[in-house]
Amino acid sequence: MIKRLVDIGAVKFGAFKLSSGLESPFYVDLRSVLGEPELFQWVIERYEAVLSGLEFDVIIGVATGGIPYASVLGYRLKKPMGYVRDEAKGYGTGRQIEGADVAGKRAAVVDDVLTTGKSVLNAIRAVRASGGEVAGVVVFLDRGQCGAEAVKREAGVYVYSVYKMRELLEELRPHIGEERYRSVLDYLSQWRC
Amino acid sequence: MIKRLVDIGAVKFGAFKLSSGLESPFYVDLRSVLGEPELFQWVIERYEAVLSGLEFDVIIGVATGGIPYASVLGYRLKKPMGYVRDEAKGYGTGRQIEGADVAGKRAAVVDDVLTTGKSVLNAIRAVRASGGEVAGVVVFLDRGQCGAEAVKREAGVYVYSVYKMRELLEELRPHIGEERYRSVLDYLSQWRC
Numbered sequence: 001m002i003k004r005l006v007d008i009g010a011v012k013f014g015a016f017k018l019s020s021g022l023e024s025p026f027y028v029d030l031r032s033v034l035g036e037p038e039l040f041q042w043v044i045e046r047y048e049a050v051l052s053g054l055e056f057d058v059i060i061g062v063a064t065g066g067i068p069y070a071s072v073l074g075y076r077l078k079k080p081m082g083y084v085r086d087e088a089k090g091y092g093t094g095r096q097i098e099g100a101d102v103a104g105k106r107a108a109v110v111d112d113v114l115t116t117g118k119s120v121l122n123a124i125r126a127v128r129a130s131g132g133e134v135a136g137v138v139v140f141l142d143r144g145q146c147g148a149e150a151v152k153r154e155a156g157v158y159v160y161s162v163y164k165m166r167e168l169l170e171e172l173r174p175h176i177g178e179e180r181y182r183s184v185l186d187y188l189s190q191w192r193c
Numbered sequence: 194m195i196k197r198l199v200d201i202g203a204v205k206f207g208a209f210k211l212s213s214g215l216e217s218p219f220y221v222d223l224r225s226v227l228g229e230p231e232l233f234q235w236v237i238e239r240y241e242a243v244l245s246g247l248e249f250d251v252i253i254g255v256a257t258g259g260i261p262y263a264s265v266l267g268y269r270l271k272k273p274m275g276y277v278r279d280e281a282k283g284y285g286t287g288r289q290i291e292g293a294d295v296a297g298k299r300a301a302v303v304d305d306v307l308t309t310g311k312s313v314l315n316a317i318r319a320v321r322a323s324g325g326e327v328a329g330v331v332v333f334l335d336r337g338q339c340g341a342e343a344v345k346r347e348a349g350v351y352v353y354s355v356y357k358m359r360e361l362l363e364e365l366r367p368h369i370g371e372e373r374y375r376s377v378l379d380y381l382s383q384w385r386c
Contacts, residue, residue, distance in 0.1 A: 035273040035293030068264035080228040100228030
């Protein structure tokens with residue numbers, strides 16, 4: 001299944017500019033997984049395996065990339081689910097968290113990819129501002145660029161990942177060639193957290 | 194289950210200003226359903242019953258309210274799934290549809306509530322601009338304010354709803370009292386499409 005991530009372009013190699021402004025020799029877009037029913041199921045199962053080690057009451061997705069995964073996980077695990085918007089909607093309810101009420105609850109925050117930790121830190125603040133606590137953050141891929149360390153340092157919350165990029169890179173090694181493998185490894189090695 | 198929608202505030206009565214700017218004696222916010230696992234399952238089953246009458250290849254949710262429902266439906270029906278963003282993201286891929294490729298495919302567009310039809314028409318344009326066709330639109334609630342007629346007239350696409358507001362009102366009648374029932378019915382009767 002891992003190779004499928006490359007086949008469908010969920011993991012791409014080249015020269016990319018991330019939303020954080022950083023340059024990168026690889027780009028991960030888990031949203032393309034949504035178009036692959038079998039891969040989507042496999043990714044959900046991986047998330048569930050990680051979540052099984054966490055005690056929580058509600059699942060909170062980080063908009064927009066984390067919403068599909070949080071929705072299916074909430075549905076499958078029969079847990080209340082919600083999502084954090086980037087900013088409170090101007091009309092209607094004006095809440096920053098839509099869906100489940102987190103007051104007095106332990107939330108598992110779910111996103112697809114972790115880079116700097118910025119959007120996850122925003123979600124943790126929103127959960128706490130709504131009276132909830134965060135049991136942990138679960139992502140499919142931690143890009144290994146000190147995001148998890150930033151979340152631990154700034155919010156005291158641990159980030160659990162299905163894959164760290166180095167782990168994914170090792171599994172992809174036979175499929176992407178030595179040169180590409182080395183260039184990404186060099187890129188990742190520059191991150192001293 | 195219908196009464197649960199009122200109990201949890203998914204259907205509220207009072208004086209509201211909708212995102213479209215319209216005033217309304219009722220407000221429907223299906224996102225609060227996400228916090229109620231049993232109700233969420235029941236709503237998904239209702240969507241599935243309506244979708245079973247439609248021939249389609251992919252499911253496209255309308256951001257943000259339609260994404261949780263489209264995600265679980267795609268997962269359960271093992272269909273490729275995606276979602277239309279309000280506007281193409283400035284970084285990364287820059288696509289207006291995330292997830293499934295709709296080129297050459299028939300899409301079922303899924304949203305939670307239909308009012309004027311504006312966001313659904315935007316989604317239909319995005320699907321067509323990406324080379325796909327729209328088999329139909331499926332919403333949980335059509336507010337009965339000429340949105341479905343606008344979508345049919347402007348895009349030639351039929352809107353299937355689990356509930357029209359009048360149908361929901363009839364089922365809620367015993368729970369909301371005659372006065373409230375009458376005021377909402379009067380409000381709905383002003384809409385001549």
